[in-house]
Amino acid sequence: MTDARSWGLALVLCLSAACSTRIPPPPGAGGAEIYRLQNCANCHGGSGEGNTLGPALKNLNKDWNLPDLVSFLADPGPFLAKNGRLATLRKAYPAAMSRYDNLDADQLGELARWLLEL
Numbered sequence: 001m002t003d004a005r006s007w008g009l010a011l012v013l014c015l016s017a018a019c020s021t022r023i024p025p026p027p028g029a030g031g032a033e034i035y036r037l038q039n040c041a042n043c044h045g046g047s048g049e050g051n052t053l054g055p056a057l058k059n060l061n062k063d064w065n066l067p068d069l070v071s072f073l074a075d076p077g078p079f080l081a082k083n084g085r086l087a088t089l090r091k092a093y094p095a096a097m098s099r100y101d102n103l104d105a106d107q108l109g110e111l112a113r114w115l116l117e118l
């Protein structure tokens, strides 16, 4: 591949993932570390305060239980389709959240438990 083409491809990949290289969390990583390594902060802020790309992640325990939040993180699509509150959030931001099915069940559980305590 020419240099120009690889840069173009890198740019497209970068934009499609909100420029986030997802670093696989080391074994035993806690929720805060997984949040950082997956670049959730790009769209939700360093401590979940939200920014122009994504909503604040506060008091999530009002709307989520642990198993549903784990499923949402792995695949948000079905929740956006059936949940009016999330559909409204979807329209308020330029890009939807992607799937975090790169994380295994333990990592998703750690992340979701941490989010529910923010």
Ligand code: HEC
Pocket (backbone or CB within 6 Å): 017, 018, 020, 035, 038, 039, 040, 041, 042, 043, 044, 053, 054, 055, 056, 057, 060, 063, 073, 076, 080, 086, 089, 090, 091, 093, 094, 095, 096, 097, 098, 100, 111, 115
């Ligand atoms: C590209 C920007 C982006 C990234 C990166 C991102 N999100 Fe989101 N997130 C959103 C948007 C936008 C929404 C609102 C729903 C939608 O449009 O998909 C959302 C919704 C959510 C919600 C639901 C909020 C609620 O009020 O119920 C949670 C929880 C969440 N994100 C957690 C995360 C976590 C954890 C990560 C990292 C693993 C992450 N997000 C990465 C943009 C992003």
